[in-house]
Amino acid sequence: MKTSFLIKNFKTFSIFSIILACLFSFKTNDKIIVVSKDGKGNFITVQQAIDAVENGSETRTKILIKAGVYKEKITVPESKGTILLEGENPENTIITYDDFASKKNPEGKDIGTTGSSTIFIYSNNFTAKNISFENSSGRVGQAVAVLTSGDRIAFENCRFLGNQDTLYLKGVQDLTDKTKPSRNYFKNCYIEGTTDYIFGAGTAVFENCTIYSKETASYVTAASTPQESEFGFVFIQSKIIGNAKEHSVYLGRPWRPFAKTVYIDCEMNSTIKQEGWHNWNKPNAEKTTFYAEFNSKGTGANAGKRVSWSHQLTKQERKKYTTDNILKGKDLWNVKTSLK
Numbered sequence: 579m580k581t582s583f584l585i586k587n588f589k590t591f592s593i594f595s596i597i598l599a600c601l602f603s604f605k606t607n608d609k610i611i612v613v614s615k616d617g618k619g620n621f622i623t624v625q626q627a628i629d630a631v632e633n634g635s636e637t638r639t640k641i642l643i644k645a646g647v648y649k650e651k652i653t654v655p656e657s658k659g660t661i662l663l664e665g666e667n668p669e670n671t672i673i674t675y676d677d678f679a680s681k682k683n684p685e686g687k688d689i690g691t692t693g694s695s696t697i698f699i700y701s702n703n704f705t706a707k708n709i710s711f712e713n714s715s716g717r718v719g720q721a722v723a724v725l726t727s728g729d730r731i732a733f734e735n736c737r738f739l740g741n742q743d744t745l746y747l748k749g750v751q752d753l754t755d756k757t758k759p760s761r762n763y764f765k766n767c768y769i770e771g772t773t774d775y776i777f778g779a780g781t782a783v784f785e786n787c788t789i790y791s792k793e794t795a796s797y798v799t800a801a802s803t804p805q806e807s808e809f810g811f812v813f814i815q816s817k818i819i820g821n822a823k824e825h826s827v828y829l830g831r832p833w834r835p836f837a838k839t840v841y842i843d844c845e846m847n848s849t850i851k852q853e854g855w856h857n858w859n860k861p862n863a864e865k866t867t868f869y870a871e872f873n874s875k876g877t878g879a880n881a882g883k884r885v886s887w888s889h890q891l892t893k894q895e896r897k898k899y900t901t902d903n904i905l906k907g908k909d910l911w912n913v914k915t916s917l918k
Contacts, residue, residue, distance in 0.1 A: 607637055607638075608637070608638045608639065608640040608662070609637055609638070609639045609640065610639075610640050610642065611627045611630060611631075611639060611640070611641045611642070612641075612642045612644065613626075613627045613641060613642065613643045613644065613648075614643075614644040614646070615644065615646040615648070616644075618644075619642075619644060623648065623650055624641070624643060624648050624650060624652055624663070624673060625650055625651075625652050625653070627641045628641070628652065628653075628654055628658065628661070631658045631659055631661055632658075632659055633655075633657040633658060633659065634657060634659055635659030635660070636659065636660065637659065637660070638659070638660040638661070638662055638703075639659065639660065639661050639662070640662045640664060641661065641662065641663050641664065642664055643663065643664065643665045643666070643671050643709065644666060644671075645665075645666045645667075645670040645671055646670070646671065646672075647672045647674060648672065648673045648674070649674050649675060650673070650675065651675045651677065651695075651696060651697075652673065652696065652697040652698070653697075653698045653700070654697070654698065654699045654700060654701045654704060654728075655700055655701060656700040656701055656702075656728065657701070658701040658704075659701075659703070660703040660704075661701065661703070661704050661705070662705045662706075662707070663704070663705070663706040663707070663709060664706070664707045664708060664709075665707065665708040665709035665710075666708060667708050667735075668708055668709055668710045668735060668736055668737045668768075669710070671708060671709050671710065672709070672710040672712060673696060673697060673709060673710070673711050673712065674696060674710075674711075674712040674713070674714050674739075675696040675712075675713065675714070676713065676714045676715040676716075676721075677689060677693065677694040677695070677696070677713070677715060677721065678694050678713070678715040678718045678719060678720065678721040679691045679693075679694050679719050679720035679721065679743075680718065680719055681694070681715075691720040691722060691743055691746070692722070692725065692746070692748070694713065694715075694720060694721050694722045694743075695713075695722035695723065695724065695725040695746065696711060696712065696713050696722070696723050696724065697711055697723070697724050697725070698725050698727075699724065699725065699726045699727070699728055699731060700727050700728055701728045702728045702729045702730050702731075703728075703729075703730050703731075703916070704726075704728060704730075704731045704732075705731070705732045705733070705734075705916050705917060706732075706733050706734075706736055707733070707734045707735055707736065707917070708734075708735050708736070709736050709737075710736065710737040710738075710739060711723045711724045711736065711737070711738050711739070712737075712738075712739040712740065713739070713740040713741075713744065714739075716741065717741045717742070717772065717794075719742055720742050720743040721740055721741060721742060721743060721744075722740070722743050722744065722745075722746045723738050723739060723740045723744050723745065724738055724744075724745050724746065725746040725748055726746070726747055726748060726749075726760065726762055726780060727748045727749055727750075727751075727760060727780075728760065729758075729759045729760050729761055730761055730911050730916060731760075731761070731762045731763070732762070732763040732764075732765070732913055732916040732917055733762075733763070733764050733765070733767055734764075734765045734766060734767070734917050735765075735766050735767065736764075736767045736768075737767065737768045737769075737770075738767065738768070738769040738770065739770055740770065740771055740775065741771055741772045741773075741775070741792065742771065742772050742773040742774065742775065743771070743773070743774055743775060743777060744769060744770065744771035744775040744776070745769055745771075745775060745776045745777070746777060746778050747760070747762055747776070747777070747778035747779070747780030747781075747782050747811075748760070748778045748779065748780065749778055749779035749780035749781070749804075750779050750804060751778060751779040751802060756779075756804035756805070756806045756807075757804075757806050759781070759907050760779070760780040760781065761780070761781050761782075761905045761907060761911065762780050762781065762782040762783070763782070763783050763785070763901070763905060763913045763916070764782065764783065764784045764785065764787050765785050765786060765787075765913075765917065766785075766786050766787065767784070767787045767788075768787070768788045768790065769784075769787060769788070769789050769790065770789075770790040770791075770792055770820075771790075771791070771792060771795065772791070772792050772793075772794055772795045772796065773795065773796050773797055774797050774799070774800035774831070774833070775791075775795075775797075775798065775799075776789070776798060776799045776800075776811060777799060777800035777801065777802070777833060778800075778801070778802055778833075779801075779802045779803060779804055779807075779834070781803075781807055781809045781810060781811075781904065781905070782810075782811050782812070783812050783814060783901050783904050783905055783913075784811070784812070784813045784814065784816050785814045785815060785816070785901055786814075786815055786816060787813070787816040787817070788816065788817045788819065789813065789816055789817065789818045789819070789820075790819055790820045790821075791818075791819070791820030791821075791822040791827045791849050792820060792821065792822065793821055793822055793823075794822065795820060795822040795826065795827045795849065796826065796827060796828065797827065797828045797830065797831050797856065798818065798827060798828065798829055798830060799811055799829065799830035799831075799839050800830065800831055800832070800833040800837075800858075801830060801832065801833060801834070801837035801838060801839050802832075802833040802834035802837060803834065803836050803837050803838040804834075804836065805835075805836040805866075807836075807838070809838060809840075809904045810837060810838030810839055810840075810868075811830075811838070811839045811840070812839075812840045812841075812842065812899055812904055813840070813841045813842065813844050814842045814843060814844075814899070814901065815842070815843045815844065816841075816844050816845075817844070817845045817847075818841070818844055818845065818846040818847070818849075818850060818878065819845070819846070819847040819849065820847070820849045821849075822849040823849070824848045824849065825848065825849070825850070825851050825852060826849060826851065827849045827850055827851060828850075828851050828853075828854065828855060828856045829841065829850060829854050829855055829869070829871075830855055830856075830869060831855070831856040831857065831858040832857065832858055832860065832863045832866075832867045833858070835860070835862065835863050835866040835867065836866050836867065836868075837863070837867045837868075837869070838867070838868045838869075839868075839869055839870075840868075840869075840870045840871070840872075840891070840899060841870075841871045841872070841874055842871075842872045842873070842891075842896065842899050843872065843873045843874075843875075844871075844874055844875070844879075845874075845875050845876045845879075846874055846875070846876045846877070846878030846879045847876055847877055847878050848876075848877040848878055849878060850878030850879075852880045852883035852884075853883060853884060853885050854869070854871075854880075854883075854884040854885060854888055855869045855884065855885050855887075855888050857885075857887075864885075864887040865887075867887075868889070869887075869888040869889065870888060870889035870890070870891050870895075871884070871888070871889075871890055871891065872890070872891040872895075872896045872899070873896075901913060
């Protein structure tokens with residue numbers, strides 16, 4: 579009787595110990611910073627929180643942003659350590675600003691497309707979740723919501739709101755060394771705009787995203803992929819939709835000659851032009867770009883009507899277009915780790 583009781587209690591204790599061990603094994607060493615507009619957090623602005631992140635730290639800093647509209651222009655310097663920016667949800671956690679390319683700086687000069695961004699992400703190992711990033715300037719030409727030039731950057735359940743040039747994956751656009759990686763991952767995100775609203779030299783995977791062409795839209799992408807990069811923009815199992823006029827929007831045009839953009843298993847509505855792609859009035863770019871699709875579906879998918887210089891991938895060619903293969907790089911980056 580006593581032996582049975584001891585065995586039973588030992589089993590109970592063992593199970594409890596295992597549960598505790600599991601709980602502690604999932605405990606992270608993240609440094610936590612809270613941003614809240616009501617003053618109940620560590621800071622009242624997002625920029626203050628980013629400024630507080632230790633330079634070069636290998637310990638991740640998790641910046642929790644309470645619900646609210648944060649009107650501020652934000653810079654994440656190249657020197658910062660690993661950052662996770664996490665909102666409550668993208669509908670009520672909004673970072674917004676209203677600069678635009680033709681706006682004048684104090685010297686009376688245009689701030690330019692690059693200068694118009696609401697947030698500049700120059701650092702590596704940056705992740706954002708459950709946040710809306712907005713450029714609220716309206717239809718006034720180029721007006722960027724998010725600019726990235728760092729490496730190993732990930733977004734999950736975020737919204738990117740704007741019109742022309744909403745998302746600038748700048749990467750090595752202005753660098754002499756075109757081999758420097760600038761990898762970006764978007765999971766379950768919403769991106770909207772009108773003209774070239776996803777553009778730049780970075781490598782990016784958009785997985786299970788909604789790409790929304792607003793009224794008067796014309797081009798979804800304008801890649802400037804360096805010749806040295808194997809991949810540019812890749813959309814996987816995403817929805818390419820919107821409320822633009824029927825057959826009025828191109829899937830992409832080449833900002834630079836070696837632009838690469840590929841759509842894999844995507845649903846496209848009737849906003850997409852039947853020819854699919856535009857050469858930006860650069861006939862020679864037809865020989866150097868790589869524009870392709872695999873298994874496009876919906877009223878905007880029409881392989882037989884696409885321009886002759888675009889590609890329909892074979893099943894064998896499609897195999898290399900996986901998130902892991904596109905983004906792993908020489909350092910074997912695992913995007914799932916960034917999103918934990």
